[in-house]
Amino acid sequence: MKTKTHSHQGRLETASLPRIVRDLWRAKATGNLHLWNRDATKRLVFKDGHIVFAGTNVEKEKLGERLVQAGKIDRSVLDLSFRVMERSDERFGKTIVEMGWMSPMEMQRYVATQIKDIIYSVFTWDEGDYRFEAVDDPVPAELMLELHTAEVIYEGACRVINIASIRACVGSWKNGLKLAEGERLSIPVTREDGFILSRVKEGASIGDVVSTSPLGEEESLRRIYALVLAGVLEIEELVEKRKRRPSSDADETRDMTEEERRFRDSLAARHHALELGDFYDRLEIDFGASGRRVREAYDEVMASLEPKAHFSAYLGNVEERLMKVQRKVREAYEVLSVPESRRVYDCRREGQAAGFSGDETIAALTLDRRAQPIAVSGTDSEEAELVFLEAKRLHNGGDYFDAIAALNRAVQLEPTNGGYHRLLAQWLAQNPGCWESAQVHFEQAIAIDDKDVEAHLGLAALHEEASCADNALSVYERVIELDPDNRIAREKLEPQPR
Incomplete structure (x- = not known):
């Protein structure tokens, strides 16, 4: 390989790795981007700007170890393949295929997943070094994969910690x-x-x-x-910045209008009240407010705290204080807008009012639910159906949060209804903050009916969203077993073009 000059090098602490990758992509660069820190050394291989390969010195990230962990081969097969490679001088993947343990297509999928995981792992580094080495032929042509570099840049940027x-x-x-x-x-x-x-x-x-x-x-x-x-x-980029007249505290107070002074004082009082109040106080709503009301209240409160609506040259640090209040309001909204987190918060709130810690309250609630019998009476089943229909009506009307709460009630009334679990999981999966709960309900739906293709597809998609590619592939393979002609699963299991 003919080595050319190094064009990029530096510390990751002061660089943007996604931007480096994007620049190499735009420059149609060919070569190796070496990255290393105290724990690992990795490289991303570029060909005409596209990432075509990746390497690592971390044992658990190597292909053989991944196949063992995935149950595709056992340790004895791995050791045997190494001995065969010593005699044949073939590469590991080809050796495993020729030994009959995996098909070429299946091996290609696992290699692509391994390479992507290595690539994405470096975007989570917050320290280390990098150096780009331009070379004509960074890896043999048969090892090059067709990866969607644009998606790699985007996904990598989303993973920066x-x-x-x-x-x-x-x-x-x-x-x-x-x-x-x-x-x-x-x-x-x-x-x-x-x-x-x-x-x-x-x-x-x-x-x-x-x-x-x-x-x-x-x-x-x-x-x-x-x-x-x-x-x-x-x-x-901001060209003209707002200009504030420098002034002393005395000048600031003297030059304020009465309206400005009232706003400054009310903002200070509001900030103090938020320090003492709970999440419902921050949104200025009642404890039993609906999900729709939570959203409306959040919009109203945030509008009242918009810096542009209150800016004055004489209010000193009012913008900074506004931002602090906004953060507290946003924190409350992020909890109360999601039914799952709101229930946990309400349990803790009620438990603390009764003199218990939040964890004690939730533990007691969990034990109480586990103690309830699983059998469903005819009355419960009928009520569950009515609640289920109400949940769908709310969802169709755009009231997502109340719909979730209603459907969750239907699940509690009839926990053996896999369809309820599946639909609840599908709705929860629309909110990243509820992915863990969504996974639980998808898995519960599958436990009730292992042939529920829709639940399997939902679980696989959730694994993809959570960047658990191996888990997603396993679920898609199960879908093919249940429905060999399933278009979605087939497309997911096919190698992706560049």
């Missing part, structure tokens, strides 16, 4: 945010991206989008960062 580096790349919250006008990378848009894109309107700033997003501050910034790198969004 170091929020400080994301903040540095995104810049000031006062910067504008708009839909890109030029060429965009081809990526699938997720529900989380939809939350962000729906809030990008003319004149919107990053702060505007983040403050109204249900994803929370860090995840919203992470999604904005990924969409910018993917060329879907563009950041407009």
Whole structure:
């Protein structure tokens, strides 16, 4: 291999790895991107800008170990394959196929999954070094895979843990945010991206989008960062900053209008009250408020806290205080807007009022539920059906949160109804904060009826969303066993083109 000059090197603490990968993709670079930290050494292999291979020195990430862990081969077969390789000088994957343990297509799927996992793992590093080495033929042609590099850039950006580096790349919250006008990378848009894109309107700033997003501050910034790198969004740097007249505290108070003074004092009092109140107080709603009311209250409170509506040159640090209050309101909304987390919060709230810790209350509640008999009476079954129909009506009317609560009630009334579990899982899966609960209900539906193809497909899709590719493949393989002509499963099990 002919080595050329190094074009990129540095520390990951001060660099954006997704941006480095994007730049190499745009430059149609060919070579090895070496990455290393205290625990591992890895490399991403580029050919004409596309990632075609990845390597690692971490034993558990190597293909043989992964196949053993997945149950595709056992340890004795792994050892035997190594001895065969010594005599034949063939590569591991080809050796396993020729020994008859896996088909070429199945091996290709596992290799592709392994490579993607190695690639995505480095995006979670928050320290280490990198160096790009440009070479003509980084790996033999037969080892090159056809990966969708645009998706790798986007997915990698979504996995960055170091929020400080994301903040540095995104810049000031006062910067504008708009839909890109030029060429965009081809990526699938997720529900989380939809939350962000729906809030990008003319004149919107990053702060505007983040403050109204249900994803929370860090995840919203992470999604904005990924969409910018993917060329879907563009950041407009702030050209003119608001100018505040420097003044002493005395000048500030003297020059305030009566309205400004009242607002400053009320904001300080509100901030103090939020420190003492619970989540319902933060949204200014009653304990039994519906899911729809929670959403409405959140929008109303956040609108009243919009910095642009109250900015004055003489209010000093009012914007900073507004942002603190907004964070507390957003924290309350993120809990109360999701039925599962709201129930947990309510249990803790009621338990603390009775003198118990939150954990004691939830433990007692769990034990109480487990003690209830599983048998369902005719009356319970009929009531469950009525509640189920009401849940569907609420969902069709757009009241997602109340629909979830109603369907969960139907499940409690008739826990052996797999259809209820499946539908509840499908609805919960629409919210990233409920993925764990969704998985439980998908698995419960399958336990009740192992031939429920729809539940299997939902569980597989959930595994994909959670980046558990091996688990997803196993479930899709089960779908093929149940329904050999299932189009979705077949497409998922086919190698993906670049």
